[in-house]
Amino acid sequence: xxxxxxxxxxxxxxxxxxxxxxxxxxxxxxxxxxxxxxxxxxxxxxxxxxxxxxxxxxxxxxxxxxxxxxxxxxxxxxxxxxxxxxxxxxxxxxxxxxxxxxxxxxxxxxxxxxxxxxxxxxxxxxxxxxxxxxxxxxxxxxxxxxxxxxxxxxxxxxxxxxxxxxxxxxxxx
Amino acid sequence: xxxxxxxxxxxxxxxxxxxxxxxxxxxxxxxxxxxxxxxxxxxxxxxxxxxxxxxxxxxxxxxxxxxxxxxxxxxxxxxxxxxxxxxxxxxxxxxxxxxxxxxxxxxxxxxxxxxxxxxxxxxxxxxxxxxxxxxxxxxxxxxxxxxxxxxxxxxxxxxxxxxxxxxxxxxxxxxxxxxxxxxxxxxxxxxxxxxxxxxxxxxxxxxxxxxxxxxxxxxxxxxxxxxxxxxxxxxxxxxxxxxxxxxxxxxxxxxxxxxxxxxxxxxxxxxxxxxxxxxxxxxxxxxxxxxxxxxxxxxxxxxxxxxxxxxxxxxxxxxxxxxxxxxxxxxxxxxxxxxxxxxxxxxxxxxxxxxxxxxxxxxxxxxxxxxxxxxxxxxxxxxxxxxxxxxxxxxxxxxxxxxxxxxxxxxxxxxxxxxxxxxxxxxxxxxxxxxxxxxxxxxxxxxxxxxxxxxxxxxxxxxxxxxxxxxxxxxxxxxxxxxxxxxxxxxxxxxxxxxxxxxxxxxxxxxxxxxxxxxxxxxxxxxxxxxxxxxxxxxxxxxxxxxxxxxxxxxxxxxxxxxxxxxxxxxxxxxxxxxxxxxxxxxxxxxxxxxxxxxxxxx
Numbered sequence: 001x002x003x004x005x006x007x008x009x010x011x012x013x014x015x016x017x018x019x020x021x022x023x024x025x026x027x028x029x030x031x032x033x034x035x036x037x038x039x040x041x042x043x044x045x046x047x048x049x050x051x052x053x054x055x056x057x058x059x060x061x062x063x064x065x066x067x068x069x070x071x072x073x074x075x076x077x078x079x080x081x082x083x084x085x086x087x088x089x090x091x092x093x094x095x096x097x098x099x100x101x102x103x104x105x106x107x108x109x110x111x112x113x114x115x116x117x118x119x120x121x122x123x124x125x126x127x128x129x130x131x132x133x134x135x136x137x138x139x140x141x142x143x144x145x146x147x148x149x150x151x152x153x154x155x156x157x158x159x160x161x162x163x164x165x166x167x168x169x170x171x172x173x
Numbered sequence: 174x175x176x177x178x179x180x181x182x183x184x185x186x187x188x189x190x191x192x193x194x195x196x197x198x199x200x201x202x203x204x205x206x207x208x209x210x211x212x213x214x215x216x217x218x219x220x221x222x223x224x225x226x227x228x229x230x231x232x233x234x235x236x237x238x239x240x241x242x243x244x245x246x247x248x249x250x251x252x253x254x255x256x257x258x259x260x261x262x263x264x265x266x267x268x269x270x271x272x273x274x275x276x277x278x279x280x281x282x283x284x285x286x287x288x289x290x291x292x293x294x295x296x297x298x299x300x301x302x303x304x305x306x307x308x309x310x311x312x313x314x315x316x317x318x319x320x321x322x323x324x325x326x327x328x329x330x331x332x333x334x335x336x337x338x339x340x341x342x343x344x345x346x347x348x349x350x351x352x353x354x355x356x357x358x359x360x361x362x363x364x365x366x367x368x369x370x371x372x373x374x375x376x377x378x379x380x381x382x383x384x385x386x387x388x389x390x391x392x393x394x395x396x397x398x399x400x401x402x403x404x405x406x407x408x409x410x411x412x413x414x415x416x417x418x419x420x421x422x423x424x425x426x427x428x429x430x431x432x433x434x435x436x437x438x439x440x441x442x443x444x445x446x447x448x449x450x451x452x453x454x455x456x457x458x459x460x461x462x463x464x465x466x467x468x469x470x471x472x473x474x475x476x477x478x479x480x481x482x483x484x485x486x487x488x489x490x491x492x493x494x495x496x497x498x499x500x501x502x503x504x505x506x507x508x509x510x511x512x513x514x515x516x517x518x519x520x521x522x523x524x525x526x527x528x529x530x531x532x533x534x535x536x537x538x539x540x541x542x543x544x545x546x547x548x549x550x551x552x553x554x555x556x557x558x559x560x561x562x563x564x565x566x567x568x569x570x571x572x573x574x575x576x577x578x579x580x581x582x583x584x585x586x587x588x589x590x591x592x593x594x595x596x597x598x599x600x601x602x603x604x605x606x607x608x609x610x611x612x613x614x615x616x617x618x619x620x621x622x623x624x625x626x627x628x629x630x631x632x633x634x635x636x637x638x639x640x641x642x643x644x645x646x647x648x649x650x651x652x653x654x655x656x657x658x659x660x661x662x663x664x665x666x667x668x669x670x671x672x673x674x675x676x677x678x679x680x681x682x683x684x685x686x687x688x689x690x691x692x693x694x695x696x697x698x699x700x701x702x703x704x705x706x707x708x709x710x711x712x713x714x715x716x717x718x719x720x721x722x723x724x725x726x727x728x729x730x731x732x733x734x735x736x737x738x739x740x741x742x743x744x745x746x747x748x749x750x751x752x753x754x755x756x757x758x759x760x761x762x763x764x765x766x767x768x769x770x771x772x773x774x775x776x
Contacts, residue, residue: 010467012460013271017244020382021392027243028278028382029331037330038271040354041317043456043471043478120403120465121458153330167456171473 011045072131188288278379338513386699417447427746489520495547604748
């Protein structure tokens with residue numbers, strides 16, 4: 001799975017840009033499967049990407065268009081998918097989102113993730129050994145009715161708290 | 174979308190509320206490229222020359238470069254232009270961050286605003302949807318609050334906002350526009366222009382995707398640029414410190430403005446340096462869109478926090494005003510970011526007052542009882558509040574140093590360090606002659622970014638000989654050949670501005686040349702941007718800027734520097750004994766440009 005060293009992230013969005021370009025030849029956040037969230041009032045930048053969660057919420061696709069591949073990555077079948085949006089609704093952290101009727105989710109670029117290559121701060125890593133390690137149950141509960149951007153924001157606020165506390169302790173004593 | 178370009182020009186009349194989208198014309202763009210070139214040309218063609226900058230007649234433009242928002246590193250800027258409320262001549266200022274890329278993704282290369290909103294408003298652009306919204310509830314809010322409130326209004330954290338603070342609302346002449354809270358369009362008072370139009374902010378969200386003409390060719394070029402940046406000998410240091418490295422670097426060569434340019438050497442530089450900032454207050458690197466240098470920083474200090482400061486702010490609020498206390502400088506940076514005023518211009522008004530008091534020209538009684546002794550932090554803090562609210566003496570300070578000195582007279586004008594009304598940047602020109610020439614001739618007034626002739630600091634003598642046939646060009650203390658250097662780097666600087674690219678990378682790191690830019694433009698846009706075509710476009714923009722400024726009343730006599738820099742040799746340090754022979758240099762510059770002896774472009 002893709003892992004993150006949050007303290008290193010500057011929020012540049014190179015991961016996002018390169019993800020979009022690799023997958024579509026075009027550039028834009030809409031086309032990216034990793035999306036950088038900013039909580040600007042507290043200096044946090046956080047790239048949100050599929051966590052290959054234990055629960056595999058998105059795989060409960062009614063059309064059986066989503067399967068988990070050998071590296072733990074999520075693969076969407078373009079022939080089976082009807083763009084119903086269930087996966088988008090089911091993901092608790094906004095890591096899968098429809099764009100132009102296609103669910104976009106991290107596919108690890110087939111094992112050579114471009115976001116990892118694009119990051120020059122060594123903030124994003126790929127560990128092929130780790131998959132299904134993270135539970136998103138805690139985020140599932142209250143994610144109903146939120147759009148993907150709102151879900152991502154809520155997720156980032158929760159996961160960046162530790163780093164923020166560390167900064168405050170270090171700089172404000 | 175057109176390849177590279179956003180594909181549309183958006184015109185908004187704030188008075189009538191009429192909104193028009195027009196396709197970007199590729200043939201037109203070939204002559205102006207984009208960004209500042211596009212903005213300047215629009216002003217040249219449409220701006221009524223005699224308009225009062227604060228009236229509805231003035232134009233307010235936001236321009237973005239043709240490659241901004243794409244794979245190209247360090248091209249994240251956007252440029253705001255109009256007739257400057259501070260100087261009365263061409264005004265523009267650029268900021269990095271994420272606004273420029275978002276505007277492109279929404280499908281726009283430029284936003285042209287005219288007229289004036291009847292009540293406080295903000296412009297909201299979401300792809301094809303454009304709307305003028307009520308901002309009554311935002312009026313009075315600072316920039317951080319405004320940005321957060323707009324994102325909440327729209328219920329989208331990814332919306333990019335360029336906003337003004339209370340200073341812009343109160344028409345402080347050097348008010349700024351900020352995006353991403355701390356990324357400032359700082360110079361020439363574009364925030365005041367926003368305020369005069371009752372425009373609190375422009376918010377943009379783009380869900381489109383940009384295309385380039387030759388994706389694989391373009392990818393290769395972008396990778397090549399990435400490599401050049403990463404392999405640059407200064408990469409590590411610039412990554413760690415950004416422009417704040419200049420505190421010690423400029424001090425090392427004796428040109429760090431100290432006590433308002435009375436000294437070029439600051440004995441307490443280690444207390445206020447970028448290194449000390451990084452060690453004690455920085456928590457992490459920050460970056461503009463898609464940049465691989467990540468030269469900015471986030472810091473916490475006491476109860477305050479912000480992104481930045483860049484060198485100019487750091488110096489303006491430490492050594493330039495005799496302040497030894499770095500924490501105070503950092504707090505002021507956070508405060509200025511929130512309130513939206515330019516650190517350079519406000520810092521110069523303070524330095525001017527302090528020097529006038531030191532020399533006995535003016536005293537407490539002239540300044541509402543404020544004590545302007547060097548480094549008096551209480552005074553600085555109190556004054557800034559008064560400037561923002563235009564209260565008491567702050568009302569005069571809000572007009573800028575040129576105006577202040579005219580008001581007080583008594584010889585205080587000799588210590589008002591501006592060129593054409595724009596307060597000078599932090600870098601004593603006496604030890605960097607090409608920079609001195611740049612301040613004198615820059616089309617927006619006393620500023621380095623119009624040419625950023627960084628090459629003169631490199632001591633690359635053989636390279637200087639190879640490029641221009643004059644070895645002295647690599648010697649910062651020599652004025653020989655500097656007009657040739659400035660003529661060259663002025664085009665290079667404009668090129669980065671047209672691409673809305675970062676000058677730290679394009680120019681200071683000497684990474685962007687005309688041939689490479691031409692290849693990027695061709696692969697990106699598919700238009701025939703040959704090196705010759707690019708150069709013609711750049712020369713055209715520079716000449717038009719000059720003609721426009723002449724219409725605004727600029728004369729050759731104003732292409733000069735304050736007397737201190739031409740007549741008072743530096744007393745100590747690495748540039749001891751130096752002054753700038755500005756008259757001779759300006760004449761040589763006109764000649765290099767092919768302008769008349771009076772600095773008028775010849776058709």
